[in-house]
Structures are given as structure tokens and as C-alpha cells.
Amino acid sequence: MIIEQIGEPEYDLPNTFRIANGNAFGPNLAHHIKDKAFEEFVCGSTGIKELEELQPKISKFILGELRQYTSVLEAWKELEVVWPFKKTCSCGPLYEPEWWNVPSIQPYNNCYNYATNYRTNTFAQPGRAAGDMYNSLSCAEVKSGAIKDELIDAPDNDNKCPDEGHLVALVIWPNWDYHWYRKGENGYWSHKPGGTAVTNLDNSGDSISDPRTADRGGYTDFCTFMVVKHGHIKLS
Numbered sequence: 001m002i003i004e005q006i007g008e009p010e011y012d013l014p015n016t017f018r019i020a021n022g023n024a025f026g027p028n029l030a031h032h033i034k035d036k037a038f039e040e041f042v043c044g045s046t047g048i049k050e051l052e053e054l055q056p057k058i059s060k061f062i063l064g065e066l067r068q069y070t071s072v073l074e075a076w077k078e079l080e081v082v083w084p085f086k087k088t089c090s091c092g093p094l095y096e097p098e099w100w101n102v103p104s105i106q107p108y109n110n111c112y113n114y115a116t117n118y119r120t121n122t123f124a125q126p127g128r129a130a131g132d133m134y135n136s137l138s139c140a141e142v143k144s145g146a147i148k149d150e151l152i153d154a155p156d157n158d159n160k161c162p163d164e165g166h167l168v169a170l171v172i173w174p175n176w177d178y179h180w181y182r183k184g185e186n187g188y189w190s191h192k193p194g195g196t197a198v199t200n201l202d203n204s205g206d207s208i209s210d211p212r213t214a215d216r217g218g219y220t221d222f223c224t225f226m227v228v229k230h231g232h233i234k235l236s
Contacts, residue, residue: 001039001062021070039066088187089161091230093117095184097198107195114192115168115180116151116228118235123195126178129236139223142178143170146226150233157225159210161187165229169211172221179219181211182228189214 001019009015017026022036035041043062100106100114108121118124127133127145134141147153154162161167167183181191189208190200200207202214212222 001042021066089166089183089185091164092161092166092183092185092187095186095188095190095200097190097200100192100198106197109192110194111178111180111192112146113235114190114198115182116149116233116235117166117182117230118233120235122236124235129234137172137175137178139170139172139221142172143224143226146170149235150229152227152229153224154227155224157227159183159212159225162227165227165232168226168228170223170226171211171216171219172223173218174221176218179216181208181214 002016003019003024004016005013014026014029017024017029019025019033019039022033022038024031024033040063043066100109105119105121108123109119110123112124112126113119116124125133125145126142127148130145130148132145132148134145143153151168152165154167157167159167161183169181169183169189171179171181173179179191179193181189183189184200187209188200189211190198191208192198202208203217204215206215208214216222
């Protein structure tokens with residue numbers, strides 16, 4: 001229903017606004033109206049008689065549309081809103097592949113940069129900023145380097161978002177490579193394999209709800225969860 005002011009205007013309201021299912025919408029206006037049955041009154045038999053007498057089919061049509069709209073809204077209340085709409089980790093980084101996947105950033109930042117959400121353009125390595133980089137490609141060594149960069153070991157976190165900072169996960173391809181994932185604000189994980197593009201899919205092309213159960217290819221050793229507290233780390 002479109003409401004248009006005529007004559008002397010009410011300055012607290014826009015000149016024109018809409019009412020739908022007891023809600024008012026317009027420029028700088030979004031409110032519940034006091035009388036939820038206003039539309040029923042206007043279009044029904046007890047409302048504006050002229051409308052019913054002049055156009056009974058229109059009145060019935062409007063009431064039918066109103067009831068259908070109400071039933072749709074009620075049905076939506078019963079639905080669970082899931083990713084990507086549901087924000088489950090308020091401190092988790094946004095999934096912004098278009099920011100990372102550009103020529104000035106992508107080749108110079110790796111999985112560690114991406115997981116910590118810390119751009120250095122140096123292909124950052126765990127422990128290097130502290131002058132004590134890892135000595136071998138093992139869970140213990142790479143985790144030790146990350147701790148020196150002020151990441152917090154959280155092995156018992158069990159894929160849960162921390163109260164502060166965001167969650168990352170370390171995995172190892174034994175004696176070959178390490179890799180990092182990060183948990184985003186929508187509760188799902190993403191990663192950046194080396195100098196390649198950021199993705200939110202695992203090796204099977206599936207969304208990553210838990211890096212422990214994702215298809216990680218050769219990265220068979222799941223090492224630990226860690227927490228990145230924003231502004232507390234130093235990478236190089």
C-alpha cells in the first residue's frame with residue numbers, strides 16, 4: 001500500500017511511503033506501525049466503504065495478496081539461515097578474494113600471509129620476523145615459528161571461533177611443505193595456496209566447514225588450531 005501526503009504535510013513522515021504487513025518503508029523511514037491490522041481495515045468490509053463499493057474485486061485481490069505475503073513471512077521465520085548469510089564468527093576476516101587475487105598482491109603473499117590476514121609482500125615465513133624461523137617441515141617446528149610471531153596455540157579449540165581475534169589451522173605435507181587455513185566471519189574456511197589465488201574450496205571443490213575433515217591433498221598431518229589476535233602479531 002502506497003501512502004501519499006496531500007495538503008499540509010506531516011513533516012515527521014516522507015511525502016510518499018509504503019506500508020506492507022504492518023511495516024512502513026520510505027526515505028529515512030523503516031518502522032513497525034502501531035495498528036498491525038491497518039491494511040485489513042482499509043481494504044476490508046469495515047474500512048473505506050468507497051473502495052469496496054467501487055472495486056470489490058480489487059479489494060479482495062489486495063486482501064488475498066496481503067494474506068499470502070504474511071504467510072510467506074511466517075514461513076521464513078521457520079527457516080534456518082545458513083552460510084553465506086549467517087555471520088557466526090564476528091571477529092573472523094571477510095572472504096575477499098578480489099582483494100588478494102591481484103597482480104600487486106597475489107604473487108608476493110602466501111598461505112601464512114592470508115591466514116593471518118597480514119600482507120607483507122615478502123612471502124612471510126613462520127618465525128622469520130623474530131629471527132628464529134622453523135628448521136624443518138614438521139608440525140612442531142612450524143608451530144614454534146608461528147608462536148614466536150605471537151600466534152596463540154589453541155589445540156583444544158575444536159573449530160570454534162575465539163572471543164577475540166580469528167582462528168587459523170596449520171597442516172603439513174610431511175617433509176615437503178606447510179599450509180595454513182583461516183576461518184571467516186561466516187564460519188567457513190578459506191586459504192591461499194602459495195602464490196596462487198585465494199579460494200574457499202578444498203581439493204575436491206567442496207566448501208570447507210572444518211579443515212580437519214577437508215580434502216587437503218598431500219597435507220595429511222593436521223597440526224593444530226591457532227588464534228591470531230589482531231594487531232598482536234609481526235610477520236616478515
